[in-house]
Amino acid sequence: MQEKLLLSHLQLVGGQMADIVVEDGRIAELTPPGQGRGDRVIDGSGLYVSSGWIDMHVHAFPEFDPYGDEIDEIGIKQGVTTIVDAGSCGADRIGELAASRLGARTDLLAFLNISRIGLKRIDELSRLEWIDLRQAAESAREYRDMIVGFKARISSSVVAGSGLSPLRMARCLSSETDLPLMIHIGSGPPDIIEIVPLLEQGDVLTHYLNGKENNLFDGEGQPLPVLLDARDRGVHLDVGHGTASFSFRVAEAARRHGISPDTISSDIYRGNRLNGPVYSLANVMSKFLYLGYPLNEVIDAVTVRAAAWLKRPELGRIQPGDAARLTLFSVEERPVRLTDSEGVTKEAALRIIPKGVVIHGEYAACEIRP
Numbered sequence: 001m002q003e004k005l006l007l008s009h010l011q012l013v014g015g016q017m018a019d020i021v022v023e024d025g026r027i028a029e030l031t032p033p034g035q036g037r038g039d040r041v042i043d044g045s046g047l048y049v050s051s052g053w054i055d056m057h058v059h060a061f062p063e064f065d066p067y068g069d070e071i072d073e074i075g076i077k078q079g080v081t082t083i084v085d086a087g088s089c090g091a092d093r094i095g096e097l098a099a100s101r102l103g104a105r106t107d108l109l110a111f112l113n114i115s116r117i118g119l120k121r122i123d124e125l126s127r128l129e130w131i132d133l134r135q136a137a138e139s140a141r142e143y144r145d146m147i148v149g150f151k152a153r154i155s156s157s158v159v160a161g162s163g164l165s166p167l168r169m170a171r172c173l174s175s176e177t178d179l180p181l182m183i184h185i186g187s188g189p190p191d192i193i194e195i196v197p198l199l200e201q202g203d204v205l206t207h208y209l210n211g212k213e214n215n216l217f218d219g220e221g222q223p224l225p226v227l228l229d230a231r232d233r234g235v236h237l238d239v240g241h242g243t244a245s246f247s248f249r250v251a252e253a254a255r256r257h258g259i260s261p262d263t264i265s266s267d268i269y270r271g272n273r274l275n276g277p278v279y280s281l282a283n284v285m286s287k288f289l290y291l292g293y294p295l296n297e298v299i300d301a302v303t304v305r306a307a308a309w310l311k312r313p314e315l316g317r318i319q320p321g322d323a324a325r326l327t328l329f330s331v332e333e334r335p336v337r338l339t340d341s342e343g344v345t346k347e348a349a350l351r352i353i354p355k356g357v358v359i360h361g362e363y364a365a366c367e368i369r370p
Helices: 094-103 133-142 156-162 165-177 192-198 225-232 248-256 270-274 281-290 295-300 304-309
Strands: 005-012 017-023 026-031 040-043 048-051 053-058 080-086 107-113 147-154 181-185 204-206 236-238 326-339 345-359 362-365
Touching: 005 326, 005 362, 053 204, 053 304, 080 326, 080 345, 094 107, 107 133, 133 147, 133 165, 147 156, 147 165, 156 165, 165 181, 165 192, 181 192, 192 225, 248 281, 281 295, 281 326, 281 345
Parallel strands: 005 040, 005 048, 053 080, 080 107, 107 147, 147 181, 181 204, 204 236
Antiparallel strands: 005 017, 017 026, 048 326, 326 345, 345 362
16 A cells, blocks of 8 residues: 555646645545645645646657657656657567666657657668558557557658658558557658648647748748648647757747647657757746746646547546646746757746656656756
């Protein structure tokens, strides 16, 4: 039996104050502040609580250097209870990624790279013989408790002369397995107006706020028709900040036109965690506060909406009986410098700081760089 954990005097994002009692890894009670009882008490005075943050785009396979990191370094230490690896591994090494979950406290899900070699090379779709659809489908079935879809990086440095063929092959794989796609966009060719029409309802378009020439907004900041059409048919818009894929200029244009992210994600790995411009999911979330998004929308983008896309709604709520996955955080009023992927810096007045998480019945303090 685990000790009964009491998180006291916390503020829910909607404004309500509450105590949360966790017993045997589950939420046992939500009570008015000061009324909860537990063996171990965490005083949450001055802190917010939400369901555990979900980062929909990370790279958590450290063997692929530099595009990897340790699971807990980009998970619970940063206030994130569930990470979704975005195609680090293909069928050749997905078993190793699955095995790495056993030594981690953070929950791990994954998109399977359609290239069997994954990010062993960063031109993994340049040779079509590296795409084995049968092997990918078999891997998705074998690791169905972890695999949430397939990843295809459709930009010039990745596909080289293969053009749109990898995306068309990914579309066939999606149809065969009934699993969605996450599509990375970046520099062309292929042209963005050729890529986006091939995405269907439920597919994820990541890096949608990138500032490269082949992006989703024109020179005047107007959204391209293919973006509006994709949003209307239910394509999921994901941030995927990364080292080279988030532009304040483009994000401000998207905000003006009401094209909000469905999910805010980091595209974090060791290099951009330690050296920026990502640093943490919380740092990326703070950029959306700067852009004028209300706190509840920012939090929903890493909880409720991410959980809904994953078809795991319990990950996005705080409800007695559910497994306890919680993030405690503060919103601090102090100057902070925020930098996008193009080196543009903004001076912001608010910053989201994760303080601790509850997962698997235990509380862990965050270890995030100031």
